[in-house]
Amino acid sequence: MASTxxxxxxxxxxxxxxxxxxxxxxxxxxxxxTAFAIFRRMLPHLAKIYVQALLYxxxxxxxxxxxxxxxxxxxxxxxxxxGILRSLHIVSVIQPSKDxxxxxxxxNNFKKSLRLALEGGxxxxxxxxxxxxxxxxxxxxxxxxxxxxxxxxxILYYVVNSVPVRNDSxxxxxxxxxxxxxxxxxxxxxxxxxxxxxxxxxxxISEHGFNFLLQEANAQVWTLLLLWLEAADRSxxxxxxxxPVPATSLDNVEMLSFLFMLASLELGRAYDTSALTxxxxxxxxxLADFGLIYIDPRNREQYFPTRLATTLTSSSAALRxxxxxxxxxxxxxxxxxxxxxxxxxxxEENGGIIIETNYRIYAYTSSPLQIAILHLFARLIMRWPNxxxxxxxxxxxxxxxxxxxxxxxxxxxxxxHAHPQLVRAAAAKGTPVLPATVVDQIRxxxxxSERMQPNAGFLFKDFDSVEEYAEMATYAQEIGxxxxxxxxxxxxxxxxxxxxxxxxxxxxxxx
Amino acid sequence: xxxxxxxxxxxxEPAIKSILLHIDKxxxxxxxxxxxxxxxxxxxxxxMLKTLQSKLDEKLKETYRVxxxxxxxDAEGN
Numbered sequence: 001m002a003s004t005x006x007x008x009x010x011x012x013x014x015x016x017x018x019x020x021x022x023x024x025x026x027x028x029x030x031x032x033x034t035a036f037a038i039f040r041r042m043l044p045h046l047a048k049i050y051v052q053a054l055l056y057x058x059x060x061x062x063x064x065x066x067x068x069x070x071x072x073x074x075x076x077x078x079x080x081x082x083g084i085l086r087s088l089h090i091v092s093v094i095q096p097s098k099d100x101x102x103x104x105x106x107x108n109n110f111k112k113s114l115r116l117a118l119e120g121g122x123x124x125x126x127x128x129x130x131x132x133x134x135x136x137x138x139x140x141x142x143x144x145x146x147x148x149x150x151x152x153x154x155i156l157y158y159v160v161n162s163v164p165v166r167n168d169s170x171x172x173x174x175x176x177x178x179x180x181x182x183x184x185x186x187x188x189x190x191x192x193x194x195x196x197x198x199x200x201x202x203x204x205i206s207e208h209g210f211n212f213l214l215q216e217a218n219a220q221v222w223t224l225l226l227l228w229l230e231a232a233d234r235s236x237x238x239x240x241x242x243x244p245v246p247a248t249s250l251d252n253v254e255m256l257s258f259l260f261m262l263a264s265l266e267l268g269r270a271y272d273t274s275a276l277t278x279x280x281x282x283x284x285x286x287l288a289d290f291g292l293i294y295i296d297p298r299n300r301e302q303y304f305p306t307r308l309a310t311t312l313t314s315s316s317a318a319l320r321x322x323x324x325x326x327x328x329x330x331x332x333x334x335x336x337x338x339x340x341x342x343x344x345x346x347x348e349e350n351g352g353i354i355i356e357t358n359y360r361i362y363a364y365t366s367s368p369l370q371i372a373i374l375h376l377f378a379r380l381i382m383r384w385p386n387x388x389x390x391x392x393x394x395x396x397x398x399x400x401x402x403x404x405x406x407x408x409x410x411x412x413x414x415x416x417h418a419h420p421q422l423v424r425a426a427a428a429k430g431t432p433v434l435p436a437t438v439v440d441q442i443r444x445x446x447x448x449s450e451r452m453q454p455n456a457g458f459l460f461k462d463f464d465s466v467e468e469y470a471e472m473a474t475y476a477q478e479i480g481x482x483x484x485x486x487x488x489x490x491x492x493x494x495x496x497x498x499x500x501x502x503x504x505x506x507x508x509x510x511x
Numbered sequence: 512x513x514x515x516x517x518x519x520x521x522x523x524e525p526a527i528k529s530i531l532l533h534i535d536k537x538x539x540x541x542x543x544x545x546x547x548x549x550x551x552x553x554x555x556x557x558x559m560l561k562t563l564q565s566k567l568d569e570k571l572k573e574t575y576r577v578x579x580x581x582x583x584x585d586a587e588g589n
Contacts, residue, residue, distance in 0.1 A: 452523040452531070452567065458515045459546070459554050468513065484520055486549055493520045493554070500515075 014042060016226050018087045018498070025089035026109050027253045033127050035113035037260035041313035042088060047081040051090060051106065055114060060094060060105035079478040083499055095506065128265045129275035131302045139304060141268040144294055148306035151291030152217070153369070155181045155224070159194055159209050160372035182289045185224075192227035205376075205403070213373070221308050224290060229255055254279040262292065262305050263312035270302040352419040357435040359392040364419065376400050377410050392438065397445045407446035411439055455483050457495045466490070475503055518545055519560050521553040527567070528553060534566045 352364030377400035380390035485492035543559035
């Protein structure tokens with residue numbers, strides 16, 4: 001996994017999807033729920049507008065006409081939107097011929113499915129089949145929230161608790177009595193590089209793990225699901241819970257579209273397992289391990305999607321990061337998956353962190369998760385029943401930075417969890433919540449260890465002409481992949497190469 | 512026809528760049544750096560990045576003096 005060594009975001013959904021071949025997309029888009037979910041979740045605003053405009057057009061639209069919609073200064077944004085649509089195989093661009101200019105249209109399956117999703121109709125049962133059997137009245141929304149929250153919290157604890165225990169007192173011990181996630185999930189975390197095996201046989205959190213922890217809940221769920229898809233891809237006949245996990249490319253499509261379907265289900269409702277295909281039924285135990293669905297042990301004919309599943313494709317901005325969600329737990333706002341995750345295990349969390357100008361930290365908390373997170377970047381010295389104390393040191397912060405946490409993440413975490421007293425005092429004086437010296441120092445510590453900044457990608461060189469270089473560099477900039485260029489040497493560096501390759505091919509054909 | 516080469520772009524200060532060049536020449540047999548792009552950019556092999564990073568850290572440790580924060584009254588020294 002060399003390519004992921006410093007790009008944790010490569011686990012993310014869009015990049016996973018972009019790597020899929022066109023045929024897979026054609027199969028995926030046969031499901032209205034998938035087309036709808038991709039439309040809702042994966043597209044920027046402008047791209048959505050294009051899709052809406054193209055959806056009911058009987059004929060392909062000429063690219064020239066599309067350009068008329070766009071003001072000159074919006075050209076970059078427009079090209080980027082179309083680039084995304086093309087990489088997700090939502091639109092296809094028809095190359096110009098003698099009697100026709102270059103045209104753009106929605107791909108057939110996507111168009112058909114999205115129309116079906118919007119209009120209803122069809123017998124695709126793509127949005128789930130509700131169970132007709134009587135439902136256990138104990139299984140209501142609070143029950144599901146509680147259950148999913150507990151499972152997810154266990155997974156987060158497992159990642160945090162795998163922090164190596166340093167030689168100071170306080171963190172790392174005293175809260176290992178958790179049941180923890182299932183073995184299959186643990187293996188997945190290990191395989192995905194979120195934790196790694198330490199010297200003593202235990203596991204340690206890795207830099208991906210840190211990033212995972214600080215992601216919003218929704219992104220965390222996807223990270224795990226994509227790891228799971230990749231694992232299934234790799235091990236064709238791996239046994240999971242006795243049932244073979246099928247992993248041919250078709251089943252891969254099945255798995256993905258099932259996830260998208262789950263996202264369209266209704267929270268608190270029972271759905272019928274017998275309406276599912278075998279592949280999908282085999283996925284259920286694993287999904288229950290992740291806390292995405294709940295299966296009543298007394299009635300295995302039914303499955304209940306939890307909030308983790310039903311918010312899979314809702315807008316990511318509505319969800320919170322772990323730090324923010326800890327915060328949200330205090331406000332008892334049960335609206336989203338983020339607050340669900342935090343709310344379950346730390347009911348009386350109050351985010352009471354005090355930081356002094358001498359780098360000492362006092363945190364009025366007994367939440368193991370918060371203590372564990374503090375322990376990631378602070379040296380904890382003492383622990384009382386309702387409070388821990390410690391200090392930020394150059395070593396503790398640098399250690400965290402080495403593991404992939406950024407100075408800004410630390411600062412915003414501290415600011416978000418500052419003690420109300422600190423917040424009030426700062427507001428009265430009109431100063432920032434955290435002491436400026438501390439904030440500056442954390443940033444300086446980061447700069448110290450960031451003497452070189454790596455970017456993985458591709459270097460383009462040896463252009464035939466200045467024009468070729470200029471055109472291509474401009475295009476790379478427009479689709480947002482350009483990292484660096486040098487006009488004098490005619491070199492440039494990009495993050496991704498696929499679209500440029502297509503562009504080169506098209507250009508070659510065109511003359 | 513332009514060529515596309517896979518690798519890692521490193522952005523850094525000129526001083527750091529010259530240390531990296533030196534490390535590459537003396538310790539790594541010119542194996543890590545593919546191209547010296549300009550004053551602040553180097554193009555290196557992906558699989559050599561980690562090595563290069565740790566060698567740089569080692570090198571800088573020799574030159575960097577860490578200032579100890581002022582100790583205060585609590586008994587954290589134990």
